[in-house]
Amino acid sequence: GQNIDQPTEMTATEGAIVQINCTYQTSGFNGLFWYQQHAGEAPTFLSYNVLDGLEEKGRFSSFLSRSKGYSYLLLKELQMKDSASYLCAVMDSNYQLIWGAGTKLIIKP
Amino acid sequence: DVKVTQSSRYLVKRTGEKVFLECVQDMDHENMFWYRQDPGLGLRLIYFSYDVKMKEKGDIPEGYSVSREKKERFSLILESASTNQTSMYLCASSPEDSGSGANVLTFGAGSRLTVL
Numbered sequence: 001g002q003n004i005d006q007p008t009e010m011t012a013t014e015g016a017i018v019q020i021n022c023t024y025q026t027s028g029f030n031g032l033f034w035y036q037q038h039a040g041e042a043p044t045f046l047s048y049n050v051l052d053g054l055e056e057k058g059r060f061s062s063f064l065s066r067s068k069g070y071s072y073l074l075l076k077e078l079q080m081k082d083s084a085s086y087l088c089a090v091m092d093s094n095y096q097l098i099w100g101a102g103t104k105l106i107i108k109p
Numbered sequence: 110d111v112k113v114t115q116s117s118r119y120l121v122k123r124t125g126e127k128v129f130l131e132c133v134q135d136m137d138h139e140n141m142f143w144y145r146q147d148p149g150l151g152l153r154l155i156y157f158s159y160d161v162k163m164k165e166k167g168d169i170p171e172g173y174s175v176s177r178e179k180k181e182r183f184s185l186i187l188e189s190a191s192t193n194q195t196s197m198y199l200c201a202s203s204p205e206d207s208g209s210g211a212n213v214l215t216f217g218a219g220s221r222l223t224v225l
Contacts, residue, residue, distance in 0.1 A: 004151060033213075035214075040218070041218055041219075042199070042216035042219065043216045045214070048213070087152070089152075091212075095212075096154070097152075097154070097214075098151070099151030101150055101151050
């Protein structure tokens, strides 16, 4: 079967760095997405990786290793507004999205 | 500001009632999707549509139907609501597939349905 694993919850301190991991087993691979979802709000797109390596976008970076079936989202200089759930999703060989259950990130002052 | 609008944020219905969840997007997107989001589970695709009057079953279509009479509107219908359909329902849209795989979804804020 197809599976996406990410931690259920993480806690970090304002101003620090946090890494949210995502491992996947899917039928084929056509890219990996990260979305951010604040409580009670719509998920919003953060990043897309299809090739191995690191993609940097301001305070957020996303890394992909296709051979290891692994990605991480790196958040630097954490702010209170980064408290949210972070959803990992993989597009399989049929271009269908397989979603992880999400990681709830709690930022403490 | 482009958006996907779900008309009802919160609904409470009784078992057996017919439920309509409406979704409208103003981005002229071809693709529209209905997902349900439950605690501890990833988003699960109910139905999607790549064009007007076209629909495809997702992973969990049982108990649901959809309608897409106009490009901007995609409705989810629960013919006879049951308690196990209590959930958060998310509508999303995306532009026509460029073939690159990087088809970003724009989501609505969700409709939280409680079936008693």
